[in-house]
Amino acid sequence: MTSHPTRTPNALIHESSPYLRQHAYNPVQWMPWGKEALELAEKLQKPIILSIGYSTCHWCHVMERECFENEEIADLMNAHFINIKVDREERPDLDAIYMDAVQAMGLPGGWPLNVFLLPDRRPFYGGTYFPPEAWKQLLRNVVKAFKTERQALEEAAAKLSSALQQSLSQRFGLRNNEQLPTEASMRTSLHRLEEAFDNLHGGFSGAPKFPTPCVYAFMLYAGVALKQNTLLEQVERSLQGMYRGGLYDHVGGGFARYSVDSAWHVPHFEKMLYDNAQLLGLYAQSYRHRAATYKQEVVFRTFDFLNRELLSPEGAYYAALDADSEGEEGKYYVWHYEEVKDILQQDFDTFTTLFDLRPEGNWEEGKNVLRRLRLPTDETEEQAIRHMLERLLHKRALRTPPARDTKILTAWNALLIKGLCEAYHAFGREEFKTAALRIMQFIEERLMVRHTLYHSYQEGKPKGEGLAEDYAHTIAAYIALYQVTFDERHIRQARQLLEQAQSLFLNDEGLYSMAPLNSKDLIANKSNIFDSVMPSENAVMAHNLFYLGLLLENKAWQHQARGMLAYVGPMLQTEVRYLAHWGHLWLHHIRPTAEVAIVGAQALQARARLAKHYLPHVVWMGTNQEKGTDSLLPNLKEREAIDGKTTFYVCVNKSCLLPVHEADAAYRQLQQLLER
Numbered sequence: 001m002t003s004h005p006t007r008t009p010n011a012l013i014h015e016s017s018p019y020l021r022q023h024a025y026n027p028v029q030w031m032p033w034g035k036e037a038l039e040l041a042e043k044l045q046k047p048i049i050l051s052i053g054y055s056t057c058h059w060c061h062v063m064e065r066e067c068f069e070n071e072e073i074a075d076l077m078n079a080h081f082i083n084i085k086v087d088r089e090e091r092p093d094l095d096a097i098y099m100d101a102v103q104a105m106g107l108p109g110g111w112p113l114n115v116f117l118l119p120d121r122r123p124f125y126g127g128t129y130f131p132p133e134a135w136k137q138l139l140r141n142v143v144k145a146f147k148t149e150r151q152a153l154e155e156a157a158a159k160l161s162s163a164l165q166q167s168l169s170q171r172f173g174l175r176n177n178e179q180l181p182t183e184a185s186m187r188t189s190l191h192r193l194e195e196a197f198d199n200l201h202g203g204f205s206g207a208p209k210f211p212t213p214c215v216y217a218f219m220l221y222a223g224v225a226l227k228q229n230t231l232l233e234q235v236e237r238s239l240q241g242m243y244r245g246g247l248y249d250h251v252g253g254g255f256a257r258y259s260v261d262s263a264w265h266v267p268h269f270e271k272m273l274y275d276n277a278q279l280l281g282l283y284a285q286s287y288r289h290r291a292a293t294y295k296q297e298v299v300f301r302t303f304d305f306l307n308r309e310l311l312s313p314e315g316a317y318y319a320a321l322d323a324d325s326e327g328e329e330g331k332y333y334v335w336h337y338e339e340v341k342d343i344l345q346q347d348f349d350t351f352t353t354l355f356d357l358r359p360e361g362n363w364e365e366g367k368n369v370l371r372r373l374r375l376p377t378d379e380t381e382e383q384a385i386r387h388m389l390e391r392l393l394h395k396r397a398l399r400t401p402p403a404r405d406t407k408i409l410t411a412w413n414a415l416l417i418k419g420l421c422e423a424y425h426a427f428g429r430e431e432f433k434t435a436a437l438r439i440m441q442f443i444e445e446r447l448m449v450r451h452t453l454y455h456s457y458q459e460g461k462p463k464g465e466g467l468a469e470d471y472a473h474t475i476a477a478y479i480a481l482y483q484v485t486f487d488e489r490h491i492r493q494a495r496q497l498l499e500q501a502q503s504l505f506l507n508d509e510g511l512y513s514m515a516p517l518n519s520k521d522l523i524a525n526k527s528n529i530f531d532s533v534m535p536s537e538n539a540v541m542a543h544n545l546f547y548l549g550l551l552l553e554n555k556a557w558q559h560q561a562r563g564m565l566a567y568v569g570p571m572l573q574t575e576v577r578y579l580a581h582w583g584h585l586w587l588h589h590i591r592p593t594a595e596v597a598i599v600g601a602q603a604l605q606a607r608a609r610l611a612k613h614y615l616p617h618v619v620w621m622g623t624n625q626e627k628g629t630d631s632l633l634p635n636l637k638e639r640e641a642i643d644g645k646t647t648f649y650v651c652v653n654k655s656c657l658l659p660v661h662e663a664d665a666a667y668r669q670l671q672q673l674l675e676r
Helices: 018-022 035-044 058-068 071-080 092-104 132-148 150-164 170-171 183-195 213-225 229-244 273-289 292-309 335-353 381-397 410-425 430-446 468-485 489-505 537-551 555-578 580-590 603-611 662-675
Strands: 048-052 081-086 113-117 123-127 452-458 460-463 593-600 618-623 648-650
Touching: 018 058, 018 081, 035 048, 035 081, 048 092, 058 071, 058 081, 058 132, 071 132, 071 170, 071 273, 081 170, 092 113, 092 123, 092 150, 123 150, 132 150, 132 593, 170 292, 183 213, 183 229, 183 555, 183 580, 213 229, 213 273, 213 381, 229 273, 273 410, 292 381, 292 430, 335 381, 410 430, 410 452, 410 468, 430 468, 452 468, 468 489, 468 593, 468 618, 537 555, 537 580, 555 580, 593 603, 593 662, 603 662, 648 662
Parallel strands: 048 081, 593 618
Antiparallel strands: 048 113, 113 123, 452 460, 593 648
16 A cells, blocks of 8 residues: 555555555545445446456556556546446356346456446446556446446446346356266266367466365375376376466476466565465475475475465455566566575586576576476475575565465465365474464454354454355365364364355255345345355365265265255266366265274374375275273264274265275275276
8 A cells, every 4th residue: 555645545554455555645535335335326326437456456557657646547447437446356146137237248358357337236337457557437328338338338338237146047047957877978078178188288278277285185086086098197287387387486386376478477466365374285295196305395484474475463364466576577576597696606506407597598588487397306305406496585685575365264274274274294393283273262252242153354454254265175175184183173163064054055956056045235146156266165164064974974964965065967077177276076976985984092193194195086084092981973983993893894875895904905996996
């Protein structure tokens, strides 16, 4: 936020969102979304400019400098419009509605998202970034149209609003269906997925390239379960490509939001918690399938980055780091050839055999985005490189850092809990489990108020009642924590939140709306089934129903999960790339899903020995008691440690194989199940 001593701040000065506060000293008289602004628009019968962005958005900053800091433009906006700013990370439900509206107009989506609304909130035109002259002309055109062609705008708004209020069944022809797609259908959908692969750099063809962790997690599971080596090779190629390119921050750890090119080389430099939470978990999963030094490097260095740059004093993690510093994109992260040479001195020649670094720059003139020329050959070489990179990190820390968005978002922190649990499975390091438990404690103490889950935490206060994504990811985090602790309190909490979510969000289509069903300020309440960089909340909730249904033997929840999967089944066969988390659940129905009950004094240690293997078809349960009699979980109640030794029970559909005492024996049983 740039403060102008001679300028009176607008209403955003009272907001806690860093993005909204960035605009508090604009000459535009911005207001936050809420009752006051919406009633004022109705009272004055002025159209609304709804401008949606987020604090680390580069083009949002550009449009602010060029347009919203311009006095002439501000005068136009203030005279003729009610101007409302929204942080899309605070209100993803609003963002989804108006992004759909712009795309329904045949226009490309993105941020900043600028939408013109009638005084009753219905949209009639919009777009993304506008340069100043184009924005001025558009403002004048809208003012004229609102005065002289109001009926035409009303008709356009009515048509758009009708489209926005369509159900998914109306939009995509989905129907309630008892039949799940077959394994043959799965193989056909995977073949379509393969046609989009970039077989040179990994990922999918084209640019820009976003890391989409749930797609690779699905491909990993499908590759193992269906013996599809092409998928496994592409996952490996993609993980290596993301790691070697500039998308991964070799100096400080962590990943940028996306790559602007097809080779993962030049990132859009902002760093988001949701990306890093999921990628940390993905590389840990992949390590369990095929161990590699670089995967361990990614997990540990990403964790270092999160703790160094996004950890709040209260124990949860902030939302993001900006792409810009000192008004320039990527300035904090890029290197000049002579600068690196001066820092590394006698190690410089070795460094340039491992990293792409050029006197003329490998990006813009004189600027280098570090990218790895090859993978490490062994741990010794990696240690030597680590020492060189630490010297660069120390030097980089002296630069002006990018701004940090200090919102703490429930869903994103819950995603990190899940990623940390994956890391704990893979490496057994206590710091991963400790961090996951600490985040959940924060959520329980700061983001749950009288059993109500909140969406974000800012300036010491919870803000905004939870959305479906908050419930979905927090339930998933509780399930993940139970899997690594065998503390049944996590299952109780997950069950309670799921019961709340059923009443708050479950709609007539059998899906979960983004916002509570009783929300008053929305012209539509969207249901999202498609994955983006985060898995859709409906897919996550279907997984939750499936896992809790198994653990608690709740047949209604199992049936509900199956029904949701069947509902999207026809689209899975053609669009699995955008429904990958559904695909993951589909695999649970194509191949047997095992419940592994571990009973005895060494239950947690026994689980750790077994869980170091990649076992995507397993749900864990256990107790360190000699018998599971007191357990909340029906399957565990019936189990005991045979002959006083910690015992594994591998069960499918309530039918159990012979109990065994050794992790290797249980592993062989699980491998045989996966191959059925």
